[in-house]
Amino acid sequence: MTDKNNIIDRFISYVKIDTQSDESSNSTPSTEKQWDLAKKLTEELREMGMQEVSIDENAYVMATLPSNVDFDVPVIGFVAHFDTTPDFSGTNVNPQIVEDYDGKDIVLNKEKNIILSPDYFEDLLEYKGQTLITTDGTTLLGADDKAGITEIMEAMQYFIAHPEVKHGKIRVCFTPDEEIGRGAHKFDVKKFGAEWAYTMDGSQVGELEYENFNAAGVVVTVTGKSVHPGYAKGKMINSMYIAQDFINSLPRLETPEHTEGREGFFHLNGIKGDVEETKLNYIIRDHDRQHFEARKEVMKKLGAEICKQYDRDCVTVEIKDQYFNMKEKVEPVMHIVDIAEEAMERVDITPLIKPIRGGTDGAQLSFMGLPCPNIFAGGHNFHGKYEYVPVESMQKAVEVIVKIAEITAEKFRK
Incomplete structure (x- = not known):
């Protein structure tokens, strides 16, 4: 459905841009360097033919894919964040591509003896035969959440190239500062104008989450x-x-x-x-x-x-x-979870519905009036040097985005 090389090239172009956020800063975005990717995404959205492309004074990027059906379909949205965590370096990210992974140890950095091993990270064995993108052992990778951005961009590109695929109006948004808990703080829900949305910010294939912690400091x-x-x-x-x-x-x-x-x-x-x-x-x-x-x-x-x-x-x-726990805001509109679950099943993914032991922009957005479950983006071992993402997982996420839009149009066809 989506070209593997296109995904790899797009993802690597994003992760090579340092977008680390800074919790000690009071500005939005919290670091100037986040503007670099925000502006790049804005230009790419315009170039691919998206409509109503905007970037506001806080670096929130929004765009529209117009409906291509002649009946009313609820406006849905897809959201991802472009900052990376302050917990580990995101400077000079040098991704390594492992073709046809053989299930053995991956040497990330020979000089420093940094090894990504299935003896410790057992999930690796699920991806034998696939293409993995890893770090070089000195930085994080940035799949959290540049994988999510890649998947949304690839899905929009697919829709534009395939007008025969029917869908309603789709809104996308890329946000700063999620990693320091501020990703939704200046999100303009009214401007976004979607009835519901999905954050593409989970981990392994199949994750579908609409419960998270209530949290206090x-x-x-x-x-x-x-x-x-x-x-x-x-x-x-x-x-x-x-x-x-x-x-x-x-x-x-x-x-x-x-x-x-x-x-x-x-x-x-x-x-x-x-x-x-x-x-x-x-x-x-x-x-x-x-x-x-x-x-x-x-x-x-x-x-x-x-x-x-x-x-x-x-x-x-x-x-x-x-x-707070988004469950109380999502449960009254559970059809939005059901659609995502059905989308996964239609592309041969077993949904993994489980509570998030953490937070997500979707939690804050749900309480701001935009119900927003979380969907897998495919990465593993976020926030550190052992982070990796299977390219096939990103391809599957693109398929899920497309299928969600298709199913939504189907269900509201008169």
Whole structure:
């Protein structure tokens, strides 16, 4: 359906552009270099013949593929993000192409002895005989989410080249700063104008997700009293010891390394402190909204109890909600999930419907009035040097996009 070489060339042209986002920045996009890919995509959309191509002051790129049927079909959308994570270098990405993968170790970097091995990454064995694109061991790859962008662009190119394939109006959008949780913050849902959409931002073939964590960030500030240690008896209050009490009082088995599926957790992901003040950075995650709220209460009450124990206001707990489970917004319109599931089955993919142990732009967009399940983009081992993507998985994702549009038109034919 789609030419493998075209996909490879397009994907590599995108990943070679450094688009790493920066959570310490307050601008949108958070880094100037994200404009490089945003502008390239804008030009490519115009050149291929897409309509209503726009790029706004925050680098959100939108475009339209007009309907080619004479009856009303709901406007649907496809969304992907062009930034890459701050967690690992995205500078000088040098993709390696592994043809006809033989199921053995892949040497990413001989000099540094960096090996992508199926002994550790068992998923590799599912792609024997396929073409893999890997890193060179020194950077991430950027399949998260430049694979998604590639697939949307290839699908639009296919529609334009094949007008016999019937579809309604399709909107596409490419966003900045998803990796730092801001991908949907300045998304103009009204301008986008779709009834529903799909983010192409999942991992392995078949993933179809409409549940994600409810999420909050927590800053626990512990204040102590610094006194010269030689004269500290009865006077010094060491904030780090109090912080340790707080840490040890939370359920030890309700942490990321001990949970799976729909199980929630408390995650301590940063500590900075001295005698006078210690700050603990936590995230709270839970699929169940009631459990999520209960976790927030646990942390507030724990702070209050420690203050009571020390008979002073020594602990403050600041909690900020980050995003919510899109399930409550998608379930009332489950036909949008059913269409995606049917599309996968029609192209011989077994749908893998499971909760996301994380977040997605689709969660925020769903609460902004644009229900938005998440579909696989095909990559594995995101955010690091072992990242790879099978080209055949990207081809399948293109087929799913096309089939979703076809099925939507079929279902609303009068």
